[in-house]
Amino acid sequence: MNFTFLNEAVPGGRLHGMEIGEGDDLAVHLHGTWGNFYENPFVVALADTYTAAGWRYASVNLPSHDGGSIDETLDDSIEALRAWIDRLGRPGSRVILQGHSLGALKVIRALHDRALRGAPVTVAAAVLLAPFDIVAFNGGSTRLDVENNRAAVRDLVVSETDTLVPKMIFPHWPLSARTYLDITEPGGRWDVFPSRNGDEHSRWVAGCGVRTFVAVGGDDFAAFPDAIQVVDGLKDLPGVSSHVIPEAPHNFAGQEAELQDRLGGFLARLA
Incomplete structure (x- = not known):
């Protein structure tokens, strides 16, 4: 698997990433807390899933990568996401925004804020991997x-x-x-998956305004109150495909094949 290394100038420095595939349509992965563009095995595994479905795939750093998560701000990540889309998106093409953990919350926030308004691409879908209630956690x-x-x-x-x-x-x-x-303020800008409040997280997922795939590991330590209740709260939403990946931890380690299979089905229906 041959990736292209990415090096992008953003306010305050440079960010790195990797890209693979030849298609015009693009899926962009955003890492979670204390992560980076290659940190978890599923990040690379999903490259096969996307390229097999005809999507170009990029995993990119945000200003919060690694130690930057200690004092990160949401707006810095949203600004970096827009920079990456401007750099990698091809005019008239589609984009999937994929986020893991805290990255999933950033995807939700970006879509609710319409942060990509005016970009040369159309957001076709969101992929939320291990989204969680940040205030509860x-x-x-x-x-x-x-x-x-x-x-x-x-x-x-x-x-x-x-x-x-x-x-x-x-x-x-x-x-x-x-x-x-900042991140624990109830009703604040980070509070976009409030599963502590019954099914209120469903309103935020529905409000993304695009077809959405959600996967939560059955053994996810951050899921509140638990993975099954989180996913059950999303099951009746039109355009939303939600899954519990049995026995998977927060980063889906050991269950990457199951995640690939579920996501592959979503991408087939999206085509």
Whole structure:
């Protein structure tokens, strides 16, 4: 499998990626937290799925790749996405926006904001891999937990100009206090998959306005309240194909073939 290496200038620096395929139509993959354009095995595996269906495929970095996720901002990623589409999109062609984890939330936000308005391409579909309720995962499983954790972090911001969230509040990876307050704000710009509120995440997925594929691993540690309930909340939406990938973790490791099979069926129906 021979990829072309990509090197794109964006405000503040350069971003890298990889591209494969000859078609005009393009699928663009956006990574999740502490990731990059090649981090997870499924990223490369899906290249076969897209190229077999006649799509060019690119996996691209955002300003939040790797350590940049500590103090990332949503608008920087949306701006970088637009730069990549302007660079890789071919006039009159179709684009699929694919995101994994936090990247899936960025896809939802970009579509709701119509961030690609005026681009020379048409967004044909969204592929949301392991989307999750960011407020519940980062802030807490109850409204009171979220309020208490945000209050504690807000006190840190007031007392220190530059600090990380204590592990007792968020143990998974380093996050700046200001970024934590940004991503855990209920109703804020990141809160685009609020599965903690019953089926409210379905409104956001439906609001993307394009045909949409959603896959959540059966063993996804970030799914709230669990993968089955998340997917069940989407099953009656027109134009939305939602799946639980049995035994798959958050990054679908070991279950890439099942993910490829489900996505391949979606692409066949999209043609």
